[in-house]
Amino acid sequence: MKIGKGVEWAAHSCALLALLPANAALALEALADFIGVPSPYLAKQMQLLSKAGIVKAKRGVAGGYKLARLPETISLWDITGAIDGTTPSFRCTEIRQKGSCGASSDEVLTACKIAASFKHAEDKFRQELNNVKLPELVAGIAQDVSDQRKSRIKTWIEQNAAFST
Numbered sequence: 001m002k003i004g005k006g007v008e009w010a011a012h013s014c015a016l017l018a019l020l021p022a023n024a025a026l027a028l029e030a031l032a033d034f035i036g037v038p039s040p041y042l043a044k045q046m047q048l049l050s051k052a053g054i055v056k057a058k059r060g061v062a063g064g065y066k067l068a069r070l071p072e073t074i075s076l077w078d079i080t081g082a083i084d085g086t087t088p089s090f091r092c093t094e095i096r097q098k099g100s101c102g103a104s105s106d107e108v109l110t111a112c113k114i115a116a117s118f119k120h121a122e123d124k125f126r127q128e129l130n131n132v133k134l135p136e137l138v139a140g141i142a143q144d145v146s147d148q149r150k151s152r153i154k155t156w157i158e159q160n161a162a163f164s165t
Contacts, residue, residue, distance in 0.1 A: 006083045009037055010045045014079055015141055017055065018071040018134050019153070024161040025064030034156065045083055052082035064162050067134075076137065077129035090118035 012035045017026065028046060032039035046065055049055040056068040067074065092115035096103050111119075142150070 003080065004084050006041075006045045006048075007080050009035060009042055010049055010079050010083050011076065011137065013042065013046065013065075014049070014054065014067065014074060014134055015138050016157075017065060017067045018138050019157060020066060020161055021163070023164050024157075025058050025066040025164070026157075026161055027064040030160040031065060034160075048082050049079070052078065054078055054082055058164075061162065071134035071138070074134040075130045076132040076134075077126050080129055088119070088122055090115065090122065092118075 013031050016031065016034060020026065026034075028043055029039050031046070032042045035042070046055060046057070050057055050065075050068075053068050054074055055065050057063070057065055092112055094108065094112070096112055097105065097108060110116075145153070
């Protein structure tokens with residue numbers, strides 16, 4: 001299973017947006033600057049997050065992106081699914097019915113053990129990501145951040161966030 005770099009960008013963007021006051025938003029350029037990625041590439045991820053109802057974009061002077069839902073309702077699976085899609089990674093092609101010794105359709109009564117094992121693993125993976133909510137991510141990130149960097153982040157947000165009245 002391969003997770004695209006867009007998921008990482010989206011997760012970091014959502015973690016940053018979770019720090020904003022309710023009346024604040026961040027412009028795409030500011031988000032891209034903060035996480036150090038080109039804004040055209042991040043724009044695609046933000047559009048996917050918006051389509052999934054995780055973030056919303058507001059136009060105008062106090063415009064930008066903000067979370068569309070409460071952080072505790074957004075999981076790492078929500079973010080991953082929004083960016084990489086929710087189609088299962090493994091798709092069984094019933095290879096056991098092919099080839100010179102292939103099984104007949106009468107012999108195929110249950111899911112292939114290989115397909116069932118991949119499904120079980122993917123279900124566990126999704127469940128684990130679904131259990132990680134945005135506040136837990138933010139708290140985990142904050143544990144690894146020095147007080148000096150926290151202060152710089154707070155100042156950066158104050159300087160870059162657009163506040164609506």
